[in-house]
Structure formats: C-alpha cells, structure tokens
Amino acid sequence: MIWETVRLALLALRRNKLRSALTMLGIVIGVAAVIAMVTVGQGSSRSVAASVESLGTNVLSLRPGSRGMGPGPVSTQSARPFSLRDAEALGELSVVKAVSPTVSSTQTVVAGNGNLTTSITGATSGYLEVGGWTVWHGRGFNSAEDRSGASVCIIGATVHKTLFGTADPLGQQLRVGKVSCEVIGLLQAKGAGTFGQDQDELVLMPIRTVQRRLLGNDNVTSISVALAPEVSSQRGAREIEALMRDRRRISGNQANDFSITDRAQIAEVLSGINSVLTGMLSSVAAVSLLVGGIGIMNIMLVSVTERTREIGIRLAVGAESRQVLTQFLVEAVVLSLVGGIIGVIVGLALAFGASLFMAIPFAPQLVIVLLAFGFSALIGVIFGFFPARKAARLDPIDALRHE
Amino acid sequence: MVATPGPSRPPLIELSDVSRTYGSGETEVRALDHTDLIIRQGEFVAVMGPSGSGKSTTMNIIGLLDRPTSGRYLFNGVEVQDLDRDRRALLRRHFLGFVFQGFNLLPRTSALENVELPLIYKGMPRAERIERARAALHKVGLDGREGHDASQLSGGQQQRVAIARALVGEPMVILADEPTGNLDSHRSHEIMRLLQQLNREDGITIVMVTHEDDIAAYARRLVSFADGRIRADAPVPERTPA
Numbered sequence A: 001m002i003w004e005t006v007r008l009a010l011l012a013l014r015r016n017k018l019r020s021a022l023t024m025l026g027i028v029i030g031v032a033a034v035i036a037m038v039t040v041g042q043g044s045s046r047s048v049a050a051s052v053e054s055l056g057t058n059v060l061s062l063r064p065g066s067r068g069m070g071p072g073p074v075s076t077q078s079a080r081p082f083s084l085r086d087a088e089a090l091g092e093l094s095v096v097k098a099v100s101p102t103v104s105s106t107q108t109v110v111a112g113n114g115n116l117t118t119s120i121t122g123a124t125s126g127y128l129e130v131g132g133w134t135v136w137h138g139r140g141f142n143s144a145e146d147r148s149g150a151s152v153c154i155i156g157a158t159v160h161k162t163l164f165g166t167a168d169p170l171g172q173q174l175r176v177g178k179v180s181c182e183v184i185g186l187l188q189a190k191g192a193g194t195f196g197q198d199q200d201e202l203v204l205m206p207i208r209t210v211q212r213r214l215l216g217n218d219n220v221t222s223i224s225v226a227l228a229p230e231v232s233s234q235r236g237a238r239e240i241e242a243l244m245r246d247r248r249r250i251s252g253n254q255a256n257d258f259s260i261t262d263r264a265q266i267a268e269v270l271s272g273i274n275s276v277l278t279g280m281l282s283s284v285a286a287v288s289l290l291v292g293g294i295g296i297m298n299i300m301l302v303s304v305t306e307r308t309r310e311i312g313i314r315l316a317v318g319a320e321s322r323q324v325l326t327q328f329l330v331e332a333v334v335l336s337l338v339g340g341i342i343g344v345i346v347g348l349a350l351a352f353g354a355s356l357f358m359a360i361p362f363a364p365q366l367v368i369v370l371l372a373f374g375f376s377a378l379i380g381v382i383f384g385f386f387p388a389r390k391a392a393r394l395d396p397i398d399a400l401r402h403e
Numbered sequence B: 001m002v003a004t005p006g007p008s009r010p011p012l013i014e015l016s017d018v019s020r021t022y023g024s025g026e027t028e029v030r031a032l033d034h035t036d037l038i039i040r041q042g043e044f045v046a047v048m049g050p051s052g053s054g055k056s057t058t059m060n061i062i063g064l065l066d067r068p069t070s071g072r073y074l075f076n077g078v079e080v081q082d083l084d085r086d087r088r089a090l091l092r093r094h095f096l097g098f099v100f101q102g103f104n105l106l107p108r109t110s111a112l113e114n115v116e117l118p119l120i121y122k123g124m125p126r127a128e129r130i131e132r133a134r135a136a137l138h139k140v141g142l143d144g145r146e147g148h149d150a151s152q153l154s155g156g157q158q159q160r161v162a163i164a165r166a167l168v169g170e171p172m173v174i175l176a177d178e179p180t181g182n183l184d185s186h187r188s189h190e191i192m193r194l195l196q197q198l199n200r201e202d203g204i205t206i207v208m209v210t211h212e213d214d215i216a217a218y219a220r221r222l223v224s225f226a227d228g229r230i231r232a233d234a235p236v237p238e239r240t241p242a
C-alpha cells in the first residue's frame, strides 16, 4: 500500500510539473547552500592545515619595525634593517636549526621569448630548508654562492612554465632587470598558499647578488628561522629576542624595534576565521532550508485547497482519512527528498567549481550529504503534516461541492 | 437475470423517521423532515421534486456521505447512522457507487486511472485493477478511450467514465444525483439506457435524482419529494421510453 501511495504521489506531482518544480526550488537552494558551504569550508580548512604543514613546524619570522598582534601590514620604512651578520649570529644559537635571511625586489624577468614581472627573492641555502622546499631538478645554492654575488638563480614551477614551457631550464640564462643569471635549479611545486597566492611564482638569487646588483645596499629585510626539533616557539622566540635586542643595543625598558611572528600562529588564526565563517554561512543556509520547508507547506496548503474536489472524489469512492493523509504527506516528502537530491548535486557542483576557483581541495563529506538528505525528508514530514491533516479532515460533501 | 422487485426481496436501504437539519435556532433549515423510505434490492428508483425539497440530502444520507440528525438508517439490515467517518468510507468503498451531475472525474488523469481509483483503495493488485477497469470501460462503450483524460472527452463520455468508476467495484447500489443534468437529450437517453442495463442485467440497485419526466420514465418506481418530505411514492407505468 505504501508503494501504491508513493506511486500515486509521484503521479500527482507529475501532473503539476511546474508547481512541483517551484515548490522544490526552496529546498534545492537550501540544501545546495548547506552542501556548498560546508564542502568549501572543509576544503579551505584542509588547505590551511596543509599550508601550515608546508610551512614546516616551528618557523619564526623576524621583521624590522614593531607591530601589533595578528596579521597585518608592517611598516618597515623607518626601522633599522637587519644585516647578514645578524643572520649568522642567529645561526649560532643552539635553538636554531636553520636561518634564512631574505631581501626582495620586483623585477621584470626575461628568458627567450617569455617575460614576467615578479618579486625576486635574495636568499641563502637556508631558504630551502626553512621554507620546506625541495629542488626537483638541478641543485640549490652552495656555500660559495651564499657568500659571493654569483649570477645564478633557482626558479619555481610557475616561472618555469611561463618562461620556458616544458623545456629544460638548466643552464639557460635569465635576465633579471639589468642582471643576467644562469638557472641552476628548479623547485618542486607547492601550489597555493594560505592566502591563495601562488607559491611557485618564485625566483631565488643569492642574497648578495640581489643586494649589490639590484638593490645597491647591504640590508636584510626579513629573517626566517627554523627552530631545532623539541624547541617550543615560545622558548625560541625568547632566545632570539634576547639576542636581537643585544645586537641592536636596545636597553632594558625600551620596546623592540623588530618583531617576531610564529607563522604557524597566523595559519591557526586564519583557520579559526575560516570555521567561524563556515558556521555563519551554514546557519544562513539552514535558515534558507527552513524557508524552503515553509514554502513546501505553503504550496501544499494551496494544493489542498485547489484539489479539494479531488479529495472529495477520493473520499466518495471510499478513501479513509489515513489514506488521504498519507498521500499528501508522501507528496510533501517526495517533493522535499527530490529537492534534496537535486540540492546535493547542485551543492557539490558549486563546491567543486568554487574549489577549482579558490585552488583549495574539493572535500565532499558523506555525513553532510546524508544529513542534508535526512533533514529535507524531515522538513517534508513536518511541513507536509499540517496540509495533509487538513486534507484528511475535509467533509466529503463539502469537498465534492467545492468549485 | 431480470429482477422483479417486490415485497419478497429484502430491504437494502431502510430510512425510518430520518431528519436532517442545517444550522440551529432561528436559521434552522429542515432539509429532511421525519422521512421513511424503504428501497429493496434490484429496484430502480427515480427521485423527483422541486429544488430544495431534500433530494440531494436524502441521496447523501443513503450514500453514507452525510449523517442524519435524527432517525435510523439500516443498510442491508445493519444500523449505520452512527458509524464513524472511516467505517462509512469502508462501506462506500465496498457497496456503493456514485454518479454526480458534474461527472467529478480527476483532472489531468486518464479515463483508465479514474476508473481504477476505487480499486486502489480496495488494495487490489495493479494488474487486476487494470483488467477490471478496462472491462468496466468496455461495458460503458468506451473501448479505445482508456488513455484520454476528461478534457479530451465529451460530456456524455465523461459521464460514462463516471459510471464505469461507479460500477467497477461491483457495488450493491449506484446513487446518481442528476446524472443527465449536464447533458443534452440525446446523450441523456444513452446514459439512461446504460443505467437501465446495469439494473436489469447486473441486478444493481439504482437510486437516481432527476428533474425530467422522460428520464424518470426509465425507473420502475418514482418517489416525489416536497419540503423535505415524501409526497408521493408509486410504480412507474410500464412503457417503452422514446
């Protein structure tokens, strides 16, 4: 009998295709929104988690100038820059595993028939270790190149693709501004970073080369430090702070004129923002599901009024109240379930599109899909019940007389 | 089988001292006023009377669509006036068929599906339902129209579908409230011949409301209402209708 009722409900819904479609729209939008939100939210927290990992554990960044808590732009203009000797001193600390002083300069890079305007990073061999980079093809800087201003460079995957396509870049010459250098290494691709930026758009040159030949000074604008294993970032930061205050001659009660940030912390803050956002968007989506449910109730009520005479006919030929109730309830549930199915498909498609666009992993979750499904069936039952009961309680004569 | 209803046949419908009032106090309308009526198995009864005289009210009570305000109703010897909604639905399902003035077919639904409807509520398997519905449509002369819906059928054809729906469940009684009220004279007589055939050949008891003498002439007995009471009750003289 229940299959019979489901069949009848499907028939009734097919007879009113447009109305059925419009009724489902609310549920489709609600479910699609929930699915898309949660899937994208999951994907982006996964990508945050992945980029936290790719930062390597216990990496601290030092920048000249003081700053408040949390991420934000730093004013470095007025602050005294670091020097390579600062970096060397940091490297002597027992808590430090590797040190990476850097400078950067935006230049147009030309090779063969390709060109690209990008930021050139002056670095030492410590850069690869601190940043968790692997040389995929060729080699990194050797210690002689670290100290001299050699004309060599290492490029990231994006730069390789833009300038050389699929050709082997090793031994090729790059023109970086007015300097030219030989490509000695190609880095393993990392993909998008925490902020969605392309980490592989990268050109590394020995720091001396950039300082002398592109910038014309001896300044170091940033130093990243990888701490030794088992060293907490608090302890590392404390020792580094003490050393730097000493080297920069900052006395007892004076404030620091440099800042130390724990990059893992930034990522954690970001993923926190992320989950708050996911929560907010999900509750918006949940509200739209509720609105979808009310839409179903509304249409089912209209449908009961519109089909009063039909109900009268059914009662006259011997339908019991329960059977009329079941029919309308099943119609509502079928509507919301079909709406739910379409919603899941649309939601996953949206999430897939968004994850491509935002370069984050596509992270569909069975639990959420099932939940959205169950929830839409529940909405059908809850919001379908009132109209169905109204239909089942109609008086047969009144119903038959209804125009 | 040609039925000859007479006192020997058991009463199928027995109304005793039945009243039906609408509203109360000043505005009370007494649609049916202390009425007695016995209809035996196999009868073909025409009900006539001026508008508002209580014909439809009586039909609705007989058809278990409505309940009397007071009085007793025995259906096939069983007291039914106090049955609840769902029990009345069960009796309608198994023993009664309805034909209405306005046909009352389900819209956007094929003739076959309309005729199947009572069988669905009987819980009959689909294959058997379709077979019976086809047979019923054949009986009313609508072979080949199974897939048409109401909007694709003439008034006379729609009423035949309604008759097929009324007879498909093999009821004891078919109740027809002005079955030819929306049809022209030619179609009306076709429908009447069909009802007459169901009465004569299948022994189905028929109670029919009409305003027209030549339609009433198909029945064997004529009950006349006025002001909620039966004013006359007599056999219809045997004759061959035009």
Ligand SMILES: Nc1ncnc2c1ncn2[C@@H]1O[C@H](COP(=O)(O)OP(=O)(O)OP(=O)(O)O)[C@@H](O)[C@H]1O
Residues within 6 Å of the ligand: B022, B023, B029, B030, B031, B049, B050, B051, B052, B053, B054, B055, B056, B057, B058
């Ligand atoms: N639901 C109702 N509420 C109030 N009064 C009603 C209702 N149904 C019928 N009546 C009244 O009961 C009386 C009998 O009505 P009924 O429908 O039985 O008349 P009828 O003989 O079938 O008339 P007609 O030939 O016009 O169909 C009428 O006065 C009518 O106004």
Ligand SMILES: [Mg+2]
Residues within 6 Å of the ligand: B055, B056, B057, B177
């Ligand atoms: Mg009437």
